[in-house]
Amino acid sequence: MSLDLVVAILMAAAGAATPLLIAALGELVVEKSGVLNLGVEGMMLIGAVAGFAVSYTTGVPALGAVAALLAGALVSLVFALLTLSLMANQVATGLALAIFGTGVSALAGAPFVGITTTTLGPLVAFDDPILRLLFGQSPLVYLALLLTLAVWWFLKHSRQGLILRAVGESSDAAHAIGYPVLKIRYLAVLFGGAMAGLAGSYYSLVLTPMWAERLTAGRGWIAIALVVFASWKPGRLLLGAYLFGFVITMELQAKAAGFALFAPEFLSALPYLATIVVLAVISLGRRNATHAPACLGKPFRPAV
Amino acid sequence: MFDLKRSRLLAAAAFTAAALSSPIALAQDGAASGGKDKVKAAFVYVGPVGDFGWTYAHDQARQCMAEKLGDRVETTFVESVPEGPDAERVIRQLAQDGADIVFATSFGFMNPTIKVARQFPDVKFEHATGYQAAPGNMSLYNARFYQGRAVLGTIAGMMSESGKAGYIASFPIPEVVMGINAFTLAARKVNPDFETQVVWVNSWYDPAKEADAANALLSQGADVITQHTDSPAPIQAAQKAGAIAFGQASDMTSFAPEAHMTAIIDEWCPYYVKRVEAVLDGSWEPQNVWLGMEDGEVVMSPFNEAMPEDVKAAAQKVYDDTKAGNYDIFTGPITDQAGEVRIPEGEEIPDEDLLKMDWYVEGVKS
Structure with a gap:
């Protein structure tokens, strides 16, 4: 096995892991606040199409990633309104969101079928394989690692993280102490949506710079499974996502x-x-x- | 009041006439059930219409057919139907909703279509790429894509420097197996040491996985990427790595202007027009057709300008000879992976064997 091949395998593994990691990080925060949003796949697709559309029209892939982030947050707001304010069933609404996202992304993406755009690729291209492995990947790969660290720190060491966890463990108790349960859950859901959108844009901007219907092909569900796999811990999530990326890559390489x-x-x-x-x-x-x-999946009814 | 009475009278007369004529109609050939003024044609797709591949081609043909037949046809479609029990439900629903003819456009829809066809003897069913049909009201249609694979193989054999192609394949069904074999046979005619490495991605459509598979093949020395999956992801990967590739089911030049050499194009429109017209004039009969370049159902998209002249000429010759009926890639001698001669010198593989093909020719690594 040559060094080039090893580097290619590791880079492919990181590439397969990155969108899963980003989407799962968002879902982890959402679930930590006590909300179960199963619509990750739909939000990813909406992020993917928004990212592609903006990147294609402006010619700036980074703007596409930002648009994906906003689009994901926007559509998750619908979920938040339904489940948090109107107290709709979270599982049913999440599933509806997944289906809705698939349909809306296909509709919005119709004019963009069959074209390609600039890749959100590495900022600097390296010839040396080791440098390429360390510094030559898409910015999103590094961003995902930073985000993992940030989410870990936020949940474990920040006061706001503690409050968010309290809301997820016992919304009534948190409410009794005076924390704004709904506001915190709204913010968590928005963060989850933004992350899912960003993860979706990894497909349409980095891995396969194009738009095609159902581009993410079910990765959103894997992200949700990963959160459970990681038992709601960011560190394990990182491990799980990379392990999974590595297994996929090794399988294809072996074949x-x-x-x-x-x-x-x-x-x-x-x-x-x-x-x-x-x-x-x-x-x-x-x-x-x-x-x-x-309190995962349980609606919060203020008893006032 | 009078009008009402008259219309009742007319209705009664029509009823009597229908009652009288129906036994006669039944006594005639059961398949030809008389013409129609307007036909409802339904399509079942395995992927999204925006996949820019297999399903896209069928949907383009549906639109082309609808345009040609104007208000004599009404078309509907259901996309992204999984192969399996869901397909049966969808096909039955379409038949129930009054479709006169249902086109089921993926291999895995075969058994569901047979089941539903038995339950709806008055509805015509057309199944693409299958090998079994319900008797009486179900047709099979297919295109000889392997003829196009032979053109791709010729180009690959001449242009590859490493002598190794990566083949991204979906499922090991005869349709895919014969494509792999035709590609490899054609490439080995040009370069006897040519090898085709197959990677099964176990999906017709999964852009991320197709791209990863292409990257894996490219990193292991393949400098040609070809695919039997439906997304443009593999050719994008080839473009990035400076390799060559071929579009699948539609011209994918826009995704990879340098890598894209040519593509096999499915022209289903003439067939759909013909079959819907047959329902319109009542001449529809079940059949099993396998059309190819000779019939204009399989064509090649324009060759890349950057392709060397001798490669262009060789590829064009394979196309022209196939079209004229003088070239069949599955002509012996053909040896299998174990090195044994399967098809002796000068013999051709009969169609029924091709449609059951479950072995690989020499040079295929799977």
């Missing part, structure tokens, strides 16, 4: 080299299988089950 490690069907099921296994293991290990926020 390209002429042998198959697993049946492809097994690989498609792997993230979900891994999630089930992890859930089972955690449940066996501790009495306090899965680390899931105690």
Whole structure:
């Protein structure tokens, strides 16, 4: 195995991991606040199409990424209105959002089918493979790592993070102390939407600089599974996303080299299988089950 | 009042006439059920119409057919239908909603279509790329894409420096297997050491995975990328790596102006027009057709300007000879992966064997 090949494998693994990581980080924060938003796939697609459209019309891919972020947040606002203010069922609304996003992105993306745009690629191109691996990837790859660190710090060490977790563990208690439960959940959902949108733009701006319907092909669901897999911890999320990216890449590399490690069907099921296994293991290990926020999915009705 | 009575009278007369004539109609050939003024044609797609590949081509043909037949046809479609139980539900719904003819455009819709066809004997069904049909009201249609694969293989064999192509494939069904074989056979006619490395992505449409697969193949020395999946992602990857590639099911030049050499184009429109017209004039009969370059159903998109002249000429010759009926890529001698001669010198693989093809020719690594 040449150095070039190793670098190619590692870069591909980071590429496969990055959008999963970004989307899952957003969903992690949302779930930590006690809200379950299953619409990640829809928000990713809307981010992907918004990112492509803006990047194509302005010619500046970075603007596309910003647009994806805003579009994702905007559509998550609809979810927040329905589930938080109107107290609609979160699971049903989330699923509806996933379907809605798929349809709306296809509609909005129709004029952009069949064209390509500038890639949101590395800022500097390196010939040396090691430098390329370390500094020559898309800015989003580094951003995802920084975001992981930021989310970890926010949840673990900041006062606001503590309040957010309190809201997710016991919305009534947090409310009794005087924290604005709904406001915090709104912000968390908006952050989740923005991250999902940004993750979607990774597909339409970096990996495959184009728009095609259902471009993300189900990655949003894997992101949701990853949050559970990581038992709501950002560090494990990073590990899980990169592990998954590495497994996908190795599988394709092995096939390209002429042998198959697993049946492809097994690989498609792997993230979900891994999630089930992890859930089972955690449940066996501790009495306090899965680390899931105690109020996850429960609507908050202020008792005033 | 009078008008009402008259219309009742007329209705009664029409009813009597229908009652009298129907046994006669039944006594005639059951398949030809008389013409129609307007036909409702429904299409079932496996991918989104915006995939710019397989489904896109079928949908372009649907629009082209609708335009040609004007107000004599009303078309509907359902896109992104998963192959499996869902497909049956969708096809049944379309039949129930009054479609006169249903085009099911993916291999995996075959069994669902057969089931529904049995339940709706008055509706015509057309299934693309399958090998089995319900008797009486179901047709099979397919295009000889492998003829186009032979053109691609010729170009790949002549232009590849590493002598290694990466083939991104969906599922190991005969349709895909024969494409891989035709491509490899044609390439090895030019370069006897040519190898085709196949990567199965287990999906017809997953841009991210297709791109990753292409990158994996490129990083392991392939300098030609070809695909039997539906998104333009692999050719974008080829463009980035400076390799050459071929579009799938539609001209994908815009995605990769330098890498894109040519593409196999599916021209379904003439077939759809013909079949819907047959329903209109009552001459529709079940059939099993496999049309190719000879019939204009498989064509090549314009060759890339940057292609060397001798490559262009060789590729054009394969196309011209196939079109004239003088060239069949599946002519012996053909050896399989184990090095055994499967098809002796001068013999051709019969169609029924091609449609069941489950073995690879020498040079395919899968």
